[in-house]
Amino acid sequence: MTDDNTPWMRLLRELFGDDAEAALAELERMGMDPSALAQASGMLGNPAMMDHVLGQIRSLITQSQGEDVNWTLAHDVARGVAAQSGDPSVTAAVAQQHRAAVSRAELWLDAATDFDPAVLEPRVMSRAEWVEATLPTWRVIAGPVAVSVSQALSQILKGEDGSGSAMEAMGLGGEEAGALVQSVSPTVCGMHMGQAAGQMSRETFGVTDLGFPLLAEPRVTLVPSVIREFSAGLDIPDDEVLTFLALREAAHVRLFAATPWLTGHVHNLIERYAAGIRIDLEALDSAVSEIGVTDPAKLQAALTEGIFNPRHSEEQEETLASIETLLALIEGWVDEVTLRAAAPHLGSIGALSEMLRRRRAAGGPAEDAFKTLLGLELRPRRMREAAALWREVTARAGAESRDAVWAHPDMLPTSSDLDDRAAWVTRWVDGGGEADDVDRALEELLRGAAQGESGDGSGDTSGDDEDGPATPQV
Structure with a gap:
């Protein structure tokens, strides 16, 4: 059975290369008769089938070379x-x-x-x-x-x-x-x-x-x-x-x-x-x-x-x-x-x-x-709560206000907001929610930039005249 011309050994050689004989010995030790398997598969009497099987194996190995995923x-x-x-x-x-x-x-x-x-x-x-x-x-x-x-x-x-x-x-x-x-x-x-x-x-x-x-x-x-x-x-x-x-x-x-x-x-x-x-x-x-x-x-x-x-x-x-x-x-x-x-x-x-x-x-x-x-499972419970939140915003402030939430990721409700959606909706509708937080942050950023443009940036205004510092107003 070590003759490389037998169909079974050709198959094993394609799979295991120089280790084909060791693989064959292990199969026989496990009680498997390669000759019988090859005969039952029809490969011994059908060279075309054997070539097809070998072609499929070659294709898999070739496709996978250099890749972690085929x-x-x-x-x-x-x-x-x-x-x-x-x-x-x-x-x-x-x-x-x-x-x-x-x-x-x-x-x-x-x-x-x-x-x-x-x-x-x-x-x-x-x-x-x-x-x-x-x-x-x-x-x-x-x-x-x-x-x-x-x-x-x-x-x-x-x-x-x-x-x-x-x-x-x-x-x-x-x-x-x-x-x-x-x-x-x-x-x-x-x-x-x-x-x-x-x-x-x-x-x-x-x-x-x-x-x-x-x-x-x-x-x-x-x-x-x-x-x-x-x-x-x-x-x-x-x-x-x-x-x-x-x-x-x-x-x-x-x-x-x-x-x-x-x-x-x-x-x-x-x-x-x-x-x-x-x-x-x-x-x-x-x-x-x-x-x-x-x-x-x-x-x-x-x-x-x-x-x-x-x-x-x-x-x-x-x-x-x-x-x-x-x-x-x-x-x-x-x-x-x-x-x-x-x-x-x-x-x-x-x-x-x-x-x-x-x-x-x-x-x-x-x-x-x-x-x-x-390994990630979605929870339908969160979806129902989110739908209720959007429904409440629409009912209280209209579709335009609802859709405005998507203007920036920082405006979106968090998981804790979904737990208390009524409070979040009230903050949003009344203008005290995330949109105002973003606006305030931008205002502080602009104010800081404007102040940095005055003098040497040290904050010392002792040299300013009576009309106050000549800094841009935001």
Whole structure:
């Protein structure tokens, strides 16, 4: 069985290089008959199949060289998951129906907010197109954590922590399985990223279900196949469901288009939180030891549970609270604006809003994606409180005052403000809230600059005439 011309040895040689014979010996020690396996697989009598398998292995290894995460594989896995159970192309008639719903939604939103609609034409996408359009943002948001996981997995496989259990289980030393290690870690993490993105493509209505757009451009986007499946389980007319979801998507896009700082602010908070994530090496090592490295799919599944250290630093806890609060404020604003825009037109708006709240509470695609990739769970309770805050501001001061809160991040309510929203609303409406704090700070800054321009800056005015110091007045 050591003849390199046998199909099985060619396969092992591709995987383990010079360590192929050691791997073969370990397989035989475990009671596995490579010849029987090769015969059962049909590879012995089918050179084309063997070449295909070897080609796939070469491709994985080549793709992963120099990368911590196999992003090409992530893309392919996401596309594959998106295509499960079919992914029909969007016909011209379906696209026109959804664009008409967006136009209707934009018209209704004009009466609920002064934020302008997106200038770009709406997109109506298949799931595969959604993957293509959003994967670059996935890479920005979750990429740093995926790299950390890959490096930790590689460390365990190489035995740099002193254990080397995964490689020893194959009868190989850490330094002897370089090719396998170089491909397994990026491959597993690429599968992990692709699975999360692909699964979300099957559940998301557009590109804002995470609470912020997954496109670099402000464009309303809808995925008809997901909307159709969601609508099928409801006792509500399909066109009302479609218009409601178009309203929410368009409201999200309006908010982010009107506040250019918001997308970067969300990304910065997520990146700050992700930078502090620590991998639970013991939990990861245990998963690797139990599963081994021969089944990347099972190893990828293990990454969804228990690999993030549950102990957060104080800074990370603060960042986590900021993320949850900001996303709650975004979703709460969208809930309030959507409700006001739809109330005169959709008799089912109450039922639709409640169904969406239940969907979030049960763990929708946003919650699942954050939990899987970042160990971050969103709390629906914060969203309900944020919606109530925006509703109270609108009732007391109008939509213009409500939307003015988004002028600067320092004006937004904090988590403690959501705990006592009535007090915050009163301060804002009465002019004693964060807006005045910002104005006062700017005034002090300008006054200090003006005083610094007088004399030598020492503050001595003994040489001034009777009319007082000749300093500019602010």
